[in-house]
Amino acid sequence: MKTNGQGAVFSSASKNGKKQLAVGIDAGSWRSRCAVLAVDDGALRFLGCGDAPAGGWYRGRVSDQGRVAASIHAAVRAAEADAGVQVESGVLGVGGPTVQGLDSHWAYRFPRPREISYEEMSYAIEQGANLNLESDRMILHVCPQFFTVDGHPGYTDPRGLACSRLEANVHLVTTSTQETQNIVSAMHQAHLSVEETVFEPLAAAYASVLPDERSRGVAVIDIGMQSTDLVIYEGDALVHATSIRISGDHLTRDVACGLGVSYEDAEDLKKDYGCALLGLTGDNSSVVVPAHDGRQAREVSRRDLNRVLDARAEELFVYTAAEIARVGMEKSLLEGVVLTGSAILLNGMLDMAERVLNCQARNGLAVGIKDLPVDVNTPAWTASFGLAMYSARLKLRKESKRKAPGLLELVLR
Secondary structure, three states, X not given: OEEOOOOOEEOOOOHHHXXXXXXXXXXXXXXXXXXXXXXXOOEEEEEEEEEEEOOOEEOOEEOOHHHHHHHHHHHHHHHHHHHOOOXXXXXXXXOOOOOEEEEEEEEEEEEEEEEOOHHHHHHHHXXXXXXXXXXXXXXXXXXXXXXXXXXXEEEOOOOOOEEEEEEEEEEEEEEEHHHHHHHHHHHHHOOOEEEEEEEHHHHHHHHHOOHHHHHOOEEEEEEOOOOEEEEEEEOOEEEEEEEEOOOHHHHHHHHHHHHOOOHHHHHHHHHHHOOOOOOOOOOOOEEEEOOOOOOOOXXXXXXXXXXXXXXXXXXXXXXXXXXXXXOOOOOOOOOOEEEEOHHXXXXXXXXXXHHHHOOOEEEOOOOOEEOOOHHHOOHHHHHHHHHHHHHHHHOOHHHHHOOOOOOHHHOOO
């Protein structure tokens, strides 16, 4: 037995002598990605990956289930060809504007003082998650924060302590039932089974943030093309999960409108010449917009391009700062912020994050995976590898239940 560096234990045993596969599927609104890992010799080993252009999304929601399914199918087939295996199921990432987090609390007074058992801790968490949600809401994750024993808060594992009153504090990650069913149905149309649905920044954090970093306070911001999702940790507990209204698509649309170019040209300009913070690049130069439909090519000012990107990127992180302040963590992120997702590949995003959030910022890259190629170890792939690592964790759930669980193993969903 060994660990993957993230605290999860993996076994090299495989059923019937076959490779034990761990698969993560990120059905993004820009590209769908599939990562395939193997539990090999006590560690996680990269087998292959594949991606395909996305389709069927509108503002972070499924608008055409068939197109989403086709994109997932193409990404999985590419991953199968790369890995030399057949994929039948995987952990599916979810996110977007329908995801919300909320805190819950439940207290129980014992008839007489007694020692706290694991079963009582689990029961307290279950009751904390037993809320009357709106008709279209479902619980995606139940994340224990801490227990309060006879009025004394802060216990992560109070088993064996004698008390009269036990309280559980949990953070619930909820989402739209209909939206989740839509993306799960798209997976089924692609002839794949869903092992679990996981909030994508949670998966990105699982891949790129070590337990000690979570305990000291860190935020993970997953910036995609049509959604930006945020999770905040303190003391190894999830304290906040939400979606932010600004995404990579807003940056591209602003360039298209501000410079009077097509959406495709705006995306190319952003990717090739753009910068999210004025002054980091040669803003006095010009760039050429290609000719289309009989029109001549023309030049646009790089400063004008970057001024548009600067304003929108600043707005994105201002919204992020408000969410961080909402849970009182604006001065407590000792490990700063970790950025993942395809949109953070824009030059200057880390610098803008540090300027607005007043803390260090870094790219989130997957750690603990053997033979991981450099060309896919990028922030755009981090959530996909985190989903695959979560798949490996699920395959050990029965083994974990036979052991004395810690706080992380009390996550119910």
